[in-house]
Amino acid sequence: MNRLFKVLTLAIAGIVLLVVLSAAAILLFVDPNNYRDEIAAKVEAATGRSLTIEGDLSVSLFPWLAVEMGETRLGNADGFDDEAFASFDSARLSVRLLPLLLRREIAVGTASLESLRLNLEVSSAGSNNWEDLASGDDSAAATTANDAAGSGLAGLDIASVEISDAEIRYRDRQSGAEYTLDDVDLRTGRIALGEAFDVRGEFDFDAKPDDISGKLSISGVATVASDFARIVLDELVVDGEVSGLAKDSTDIGLAAASLQVDLENSRLAPTSLVLTALGLTVDAEVRALSWASDLTADAGIKVAQFSLPELLDLLDIEAPETADPNALQRLSFSSDAVLDASALTLSKMNMQLDDTTVTGELALPMGNDAPIRFDLNADRMDVDRYMAPASEEDADAASATADDFEIPVEMIRSLNARGNLRLAEATLSGMRFTNMQLGLNVSGGKLQLNPLSAELFDGTYSGDVRIDASGETPLLSLNEQLTGVSLTPLAQAMFERDNITGSIDGRFALTARGKTLSAMRQNLNGSMSFELADGAWQGVDMWQQLRTARALYKREEPPPAKTPVQTEFSSVKATGTVTDGVFSNNDLLAEMPFLQLTGNGVVNLVAGEIDYALQARVLERPEFVRGASDAELSEFTEALIPVRVRGPLTDPSVRPDIEAMFRKEVEDSLKEKGDELRQRLLDRIAPPADASAGESAEDTEAESTEPAEEKSAEDQLKDRLKKLLER
Template identity: 30%
Template sequence: MKKILFALLAIVLVAVIGIVALLALVDPNQFKPMIAEQVKKATGRELVMDGDISWRFFPSVGLDIGKTEFRNPAGFAEENLMRFDRAELSVSVLPLLSNQLEIGNVSLHGGRVFIQTLKSGKSNLDGLGQAKDESGSDTSAQDTAKDTANAPKQAWALSLEGIEIVDASAVIRDDKAGTLTQVDKLDFVLNRFAPGEWTAASFDVTGKNGELNFQAKGNTELMIAKAMDTAELKKLSLQAAVNDPKNDIRGFTLAMDQFKLGEWSAIEFAVEGQIPDLTFDAKGSTRLKMDPALTVVDVQALDMKADLKGAVLPRPEMKVALKTDATYQLKEQKATLSNLAADIDELSLTGKGSFKSANVPVIRIDLASDNIDLDAFLGTEKSAQEQAATPAEGGQKPQAPAAAKDKDAEPDLSALKTVDLAANVAIGKFKAANAKLSDVLLKLTIKNGVLNMSSLDAKLYQGSIHATAKLDANGKLPTYRVNKQIKGVQVHPLLMDVAQNDVLAGTGDISVNLSGTGLSESRIRQNVAGTLAINFSDGAIYGVNIPEMIREARATLKGKKADYVEEERKTDFSAMKATFKVGNGVASTDNIDVDSPLLRVDGKGSTNLMSEELNFLINTSLVATSKGQGGKDIDEVANLTVPIDVKGNWTEPKFGLNLAMLLKQNNELEKKAKKEVERGLEKLLGDKAKDEGVKDVADKLLKGLFN
């Protein structure tokens, strides 16, 4: 037993003597010039070690290194590319005998990295590892070859007990691009670095990029692997915040159960914050997988819900829910969505789509919805009549200059030049501007600043609509073209819903072919040109009773007042046709044709699109029958043409007899009848027809007829 104790004591004594000898005979600071020389040779840069290098023997052999700086070439904003205040490193001695390099905890305090790119494009990272020897040849390749030749035949096993970076900072400055990124503080801890083993890591970083401030911290467990495709990660937890003068992402959290190439990862996330005029709070979950070749990322069962508030929204507050599967192809930079289901308050959409990142992003959308009430969604359900009945605040009308300014304002169409879009939309029921459509099918594209609606088909008030349109935003002012075919539409409910106007009823066919320049209200009215053709059947014109006006005409011709008959103020028709030519702010027609069992109506006139004033003359002729609207009283003035003026404006048309034309017509008829009577008397009485007495009798008979 004593021998064993003496042996151990001897070993300890030898170790102590060795350490004392090492401290006494080997000063590590004497290696500083050699280290600096080797760094200079390898990098071409100066290494300045101002601090001392000292031995450390517990719990393992190691070194403490003081303040050290790695210089930049001349011409850069800071003297050092990299520096640190203090570093610690330890190595286990005995494992070295077995080709095992077991490094203890590596600790770096007060580290700083400065990377700069000058306006010329030169960087302080250029030339590292390419230093030249005295002959001017590149030594890096030679050194590599020598190292390879001298490499030990038996591979070394490497393990690192841990890495600790404390109070580090970094600056990445690009004068050519005008960007500046600063890491003000970085703390990083890696518990153990050993291939094939799990280790814990954590970090805490704060910094800024321009005006953008950021901070993030997190922790995870990771498997150190020799190849990236075998690396693993689990129990990831990340918290981050970002803000600048306009945006404030107050909180972003991400939790991932595990990550390994080719396997699914469960992810939960949440983000809240504020951008201009919008506050948001979103939470969600999904499953993610990346293929081993690092080419495709699959997202499955993405489920996100968000609460939104802000002035940019169509409503002050909105709730959005999104569910979808997705695939992202890294090489093509293309994301594809499938099984998409989106709920925006009461609006629900399903479909699929894709997005390809490019200078002009390529977007493809295929969406469907059972019911979209755009008026309810936008809060515009109140009818125009209700809005008109609501007095303006303070009892004052809006000021004219502000209204005029709004009418001249062109919409911003710059977005049409920033996207390549093709969309197909199907909607079961759709309501907009109080118009009700069903079975809506829409196809449109946007490319190179041109919006092309190749088709819009829908059912509309017991009829149908087919429309195409093109909008080109490439000129100084946008140009447009619209073609629309409406067939079999019930006009009265359509006008009531859209314009709160009940002036017309019937089954209508409408053909529209219009084009123009400028999309402000005033330019549309002034510059629109083309044709508008209408063909209505089995309807009525409300607000005017032409048979009643004919009775008034008959009474007027006789100098009497018409008897009052209580009838609805409308005029029935079996057909109504007209073609309007539009141009220079005016819509005009010369072929108004209205037929009914009682009436034959033709007319012409125009309406000013700027002032909305009406100026039409309608000539009404009677059918010689007592059947239909008006009864037998109308027979007394059969073959009489009644001229009617249509004045007023679009919302309040006014109808009235054109008395001047009516009286002129009456005088012409009387003259014509007098000539016919005189010709008949001459044939009947011969020379006696010229007798004054006979003429007086004939005149009295004619006056009785026309009065």
């Protein structure tokens, strides 16, 4: 950048020098037009470039030494286009003759330059067409400046400078970038070294391939140091209109109370700047800015409050629709910023987003493979405010859309970031988290959220979540734990139901593969365990259901309903495995004040269905069994009661199978009665040995009647069995 500035200075100074040389030639020769070839030869010998003077050279001598030059062109460097490196249509310079001769003071009138064309170019090989002019000139420029400062030439005095219809074009064949300043008009007041003078100008600009263009005007008060090493711009104002930044052209402005440019050391002294663009106002306190080698800067930045939807609308970007229409309306930002070759580092950040304050640090790498680093803290955030609004009409569509949601593998593969975010309070999906901590590490297509922890609903959550998107199919790994989380608000937030109390502890170690959430759910595998403690299932009174089912089976009057309708439990726990989205469990154990449940079953996480076969045993604790008779207690405590739980997870049916309980009792009674009758029958058919001693004629008679009696016994057995079965 320093060399480019020097080239621009040398180009303009060279043109002025040409005019001065021409003036000197006029003093020696009658008609300077006769010596165009000689002037061109000297320039070519000094620069290696051709000089063509097509216009006339004219002169006036007294009291001003004035020279006017017509159309002139300076050729391009070897290896570049045939178009001229620099050209102009006309130039005029006048100097008071007597002060120059008597006091060596340069009192210049108005210096004018019309239709300057300057073409700067970088070739595809990386060379440029100004290096040969700038090389070796550093010491010469310093010598010239020193000579000027130490001689009478330090009394340089120019009435004004006028540049009109100029064009400066920069093209980079390597990157394809092209920047153009066109229709440049510049006017100054009286210029004297070390003294302030007015500067006013305007120009059009165009930047490709970004397709940004516009028209800007500039005004201020400038001071050039006597050694040409420093320029001061006071009351600087730049404003205009820019196209390409937004869907429509937008106003832009820059203001500075004072800019002190140290040309010798390529740096800017501390200053204050105000930038306005796209409805934003940015205040910058520049502490240091240097371009001696790489661009470096140190500044404090403050962005005044603005509306993000309004900014996005200006940029022709559709603003996200939010559940709260007032979300994203108040955004402001302040930070210290340090820029160097490796990164832009923001420290002491303070961002206000609606009712949320975010503080911390952020480092953005500058064109290297280093990760984005951040360490942020937020006081509170209601994330639900920023989610898309939901409606009953599109609830099913939203659910289907969620199932079809694709894991953003391309985004994960492109990210390279590492840092921590801490939120004192956050609300997400109706769940309120406190002391939330989120650690992010993502690179090479692998994302990890760890540490991941929060306090919620009187308990805690901790987890380690990983997504490996480096392969063709993403792999999700979950290792999570819940401790002491209150069930009522959790069920309300997750299932919109509030019919359960108590707390839950849980552990989940799961993996899944798939490109969508639905596919991952179908390929979910791993292990799960949970325990519910000290709560109640409201809306279901299992003891009342057992008593009612027994009464109906016995054809008795059902017991009166009790309030509250609930089933209390002290513990419900289970462990199991997940295979292809189905949780299988064989050790469910539920402890209640009057009942113990054991059993097994499955939960289909894909379909959201549950199917459990349980065995209930009523405990001998009359103090907990309300209103039960001794007969009821006796029957319940002596039997295992089958219980079936099935249906949707959000509202399963729970039904005790009293019929099955009494069916077993009947079967046992039938077996007992049958054994007794069978023995009696056998006794009649084959009496004991002592009863048959001493056969007589009666035995003969008995034998003759045996078939009839035997048939009667069979009928008797059938009748008794029939009566028993009819009981």
